[in-house]
Amino acid sequence: MSEAPDPEVVELATKIFDLARQGQAEALVAYVDAGVPANLTNDRGDSLLMLAAYHGHADAVRALLERGAEADRINDRGQTPLAGAVFKGEDAVIRALLDAGADPSSGTPSAVDTARMFGKIELLELFGAH
Numbered sequence: 408m409s410e411a412p413d414p415e416v417v418e419l420a421t422k423i424f425d426l427a428r429q430g431q432a433e434a435l436v437a438y439v440d441a442g443v444p445a446n447l448t449n450d451r452g453d454s455l456l457m458l459a460a461y462h463g464h465a466d467a468v469r470a471l472l473e474r475g476a477e478a479d480r481i482n483d484r485g486q487t488p489l490a491g492a493v494f495k496g497e498d499a500v501i502r503a504l505l506d507a508g509a510d511p512s513s514g515t516p517s518a519v520d521t522a523r524m525f526g527k528i529e530l531l532e533l534f535g536a537h
Contacts, residue, residue: 423447427455427471430464436474445476452483460488465499469507478509487514493521493530501530511536 423443426435435455439445448454456476459467468488472478479487489509492500501518505511511518511534522530 420447420449424449424453424455424458427458427464427467428462430459430462430467432459432464432467432470435459435467436470439471439474445471445474446480448480448482452481454480454482454488456480457482457486457488457491460497460500460504461491461495463492463495463497463500465497465503468500468503472503472507478504478507479513481514485515487518489518490514490516490521493518493527494525496527501533505533 423435423438424447426438439455446454446456449458453461454476456468456471456478457480459471478489481487487509489501489504489511492504509518511522516524519531519534519536522534522536
């Protein structure tokens with residue numbers, strides 16, 4: 408029999424995921440610097456980095472990467488932060504993830520596949536996937 412999660416822990420985690428979605432980089436990294444895992448994931452496998460990337464917050468993305476967040480961490484649907492950023496057209500986030508070594512061919516669909524789907528030729532060239 409498993410214990411129900413502590414409501415205070417759930418509330419704190421929800422707050423931290425909201426900070427990532429909103430791009431509140433300073434507050435977000437204060438939690439990470441205080442011990443919250445940089446690769447914390449929600450019930451869908453979305454990491455803090457995935458949420459910040461998908462919502463277009465390059466400063467939060469860079470700050471999380473600097474603190475050890477995995478650039479290619481895949482969520483429960485097989486998606487990477489880079490593919491999410493390509494889908495949303497977040498160029499600054501794409502650059503930050505690539506600078507941190509994100510693999511454009513990782514995930515399903517990959518960032519390359521996503522760029523192809525949406526005819527983003529400049530990104531295919533950036534990824535070296537003409």
